[in-house]
Amino acid sequence: MSLSFEEFGKTAKTKTFCGLPYRKSCRVDFLAVSSNIGHGLWEVSNKKAVAQPKQSVSRKPDSKRIIYQRLTETKNSTIGEFKIPGTDLQGYFLEPAGPSTVEAQKDRRIPGGVYQLIHHKGTRFPDALKMFNGHVSKDRAILIHPGNFPKDTEGCFLPGVKMRTDYVGPSRSLFLKILAHFKNVGFEGATMEIKELAITI
Numbered sequence: 784m785s786l787s788f789e790e791f792g793k794t795a796k797t798k799t800f801c802g803l804p805y806r807k808s809c810r811v812d813f814l815a816v817s818s819n820i821g822h823g824l825w826e827v828s829n830k831k832a833v834a835q836p837k838q839s840v841s842r843k844p845d846s847k848r849i850i851y852q853r854l855t856e857t858k859n860s861t862i863g864e865f866k867i868p869g870t871d872l873q874g875y876f877l878e879p880a881g882p883s884t885v886e887a888q889k890d891r892r893i894p895g896g897v898y899q900l901i902h903h904k905g906t907r908f909p910d911a912l913k914m915f916n917g918h919v920s921k922d923r924a925i926l927i928h929p930g931n932f933p934k935d936t937e938g939c940f941l942p943g944v945k946m947r948t949d950y951v952g953p954s955r956s957l958f959l960k961i962l963a964h965f966k967n968v969g970f971e972g973a974t975m976e977i978k979e980l981a982i983t984i
Contacts (some may be wrong), residue, residue: 784825787826790818795857799882801862803913833976840870843973845869845973846869846968847974848867848868848975848976849865850867850868851863851864851876851977851978851982852978853977853978856880856881857880857949857951859871860878860949861867861878861879861881861980862877862951863875863878863897863941863978864876867944867964870964872957872964874942874943874944874957875942875944876940876941877930877941877949878939879936879937880892881980882977883895883953885918885919890938891938892938893923893925894979896916896976896977897916897938897974897976897977898915898925898975898977899914899974900912900965900974901913901970901973902970905924910962911962912962913925925939925940926939926940927940927941927942927958928941928958929954929958931951931952931954941954942954943957944956949972
């Protein structure tokens with residue numbers, strides 16, 4: 784026998800349940816009822832109403848992803864907004880102007896898509912994040928590192944808390960938070976998803 788929560792309520796008001804006097808013959812686990820409202824039907828067996836909760840599936844966001852949406856561009860730069868799901872880390876990136884290209888030595892932004900993120904230890908930037916995929920190689924050294932203006936990047940991404948035309952900042956403090964986050968969660972499986980500018984007609 785199964786009753787909906789609404790039917791259960793109507794039955795309880797009539798002082799009967801399971802076809803018998805309610806108060807004397809049927810024990811209802813009200814703790815289960817009160818904590819599982821809205822979870823579907825109530826199954827009655829052995830003169831006891833037992834809540835049947837739905838199976839819950841964890842939907843915790845992947846905190847090893849940076850999601851970046853390009854928003855605006857000038858002849859000097861492109862700026863967009865980023866976030867790391869499951870954290871309070873968010874802000875803006877400044878990168879080179881378009882058009883997007885996979886060609887090196889052009890000082891232009893890379894194409895949209897999903898890129899792997901790894902820890903970069905170089906001469907100029909000894910502690911940074913590097914991104915690459917099947918179209919943009921590691922050798923391009925496309926990094927996330929501190930900076931504020933177009934002159935500070937040659938294909939790389941400069942993080943900032945605020946933005947205005949051809950500028951993001953403060954940069955270093957936000958960069959250090961991003962770097963510390965990925966050092967904490969690990970770089971294995973870390974990615975950055977770049978979404979292109981919306982096409983306007």
